[in-house]
Amino acid sequence: GAGVSQTPSNKVTEKGKYVELRCDPISGHTALYWYRQSLGQGPEFLIYFQGTGAADDSGLPNDRFFAVRPEGSVSTLKIQRTERGDSAVYLCASSSGQYNSPLHFGNGTRLTVT
Amino acid sequence: GQNIDQPTEMTATEGAIVQINCTYQTSGFNGLFWYQQHAGEAPTFLSYNVLDGLEEKGRFSSFLSRSKGYSYLLLKELQMKDSASYLCAVRDNTNAGKSTFGDGTTLTVKP
Numbered sequence: 001g002a003g004v005s006q007t008p009s010n011k012v013t014e015k016g017k018y019v020e021l022r023c024d025p026i027s028g029h030t031a032l033y034w035y036r037q038s039l040g041q042g043p044e045f046l047i048y049f050q051g052t053g054a055a056d057d058s059g060l061p062n063d064r065f066f067a068v069r070p071e072g073s074v075s076t077l078k079i080q081r082t083e084r085g086d087s088a089v090y091l092c093a094s095s096s097g098q099y100n101s102p103l104h105f106g107n108g109t110r111l112t113v114t
Numbered sequence: 115g116q117n118i119d120q121p122t123e124m125t126a127t128e129g130a131i132v133q134i135n136c137t138y139q140t141s142g143f144n145g146l147f148w149y150q151q152h153a154g155e156a157p158t159f160l161s162y163n164v165l166d167g168l169e170e171k172g173r174f175s176s177f178l179s180r181s182k183g184y185s186y187l188l189l190k191e192l193q194m195k196d197s198a199s200y201l202c203a204v205r206d207n208t209n210a211g212k213s214t215f216g217d218g219t220t221l222t223v224k225p
Contacts, residue, residue: 033212042118042201042215043157056212091156099144099205102159103213 002026004106006092012112013082021077021109023092029104030097032075034067036088037108043091049075050097082113116140118216120202125222126192134187134200134219142207148176148187149201151218157201161187189221197223 005024013019025032031050035043045059049069057067064082069075079086089110093103117139126132138146145164149157163169163178163185175188189196199218206212 035215040217042203042217045212045214048212056206059212100162100164102147102162103149103157103203105156105158107156 004092004094004104006106006109008109009107010110012114014114015082015084017082019079019082019111021090021111023075023077023106025073025075025092025094026104028096029094030072031095032069033093033103034075034077035091035093037091038088046077084113087111087113116204116214118202118204118214120216120219122217123220123222125224128192128194128223128225130192131188131190132192132221134221136185136202136216138183138202138204140183140204143180144205144207144211146178146185147203147205147213149203151199151201153198192223194223194225197221
């Protein structure tokens with residue numbers, strides 16, 4: 001079946017601009033996660049949804065970052081007033097929502113802020 | 115919070131066995147995962163442990179000691195394609211809660 005799909009695969013934007021990153025999870029997966037990964041580091045947790053609601057947004061670095069999942073499927077990560085430090089690969093993952101269910105990752109969106 | 119430590123790099127020879135260690139200090143625990151990540155690709159799931167002991171899955175095995183906050187991933191009969199980063203991740207103690215990742219161990223397999 002189809003895996004987790006993320007668009008765009010690459011995004012270059014200027015400092016101060018607004019960006020939206022989209023994630024389409026595996027069909028039927030109730031849990032959806034956003035991570036970001038910088039070179040040489042592990043994925044850093046941002047936010048996790050169970051259904052439509054954000055169950056844990058403790059990883060969002062500041063109020064420029066916001067994510068939604070209005071219908072419990074597709075999610076959008078929104079970054080306002082981008083900064084060069086926001087440059088990273090943004091990974092989306094989904095799982096079936098059980099305690100032992102692994103994360104299934106998309107191929108990520110590489111965000112470059114110039 | 116969670117703190118997860120792994121060696122940064124390891125090198126091994128094709129056909130050999132390698133053990134990648136992971137230690138963690140966590141405020142909650144609902145299982146430990148190992149993922150493989152090839153350069154430029156997304157992480158993919160390898161193994162899950164929630165009880166103490168060894169889980170074997172083909173050439174890959176993973177061990178957990180909860181009392182010691184310690185896990186290892188054992189790779190046998192190494193192949194060149196096993197060259198990748200190996201990520202240790204601990205799941206929060208909520209049901210499908212966040213997983214906190216270590217920075218990964220980059221394994222290089224040499225002929």
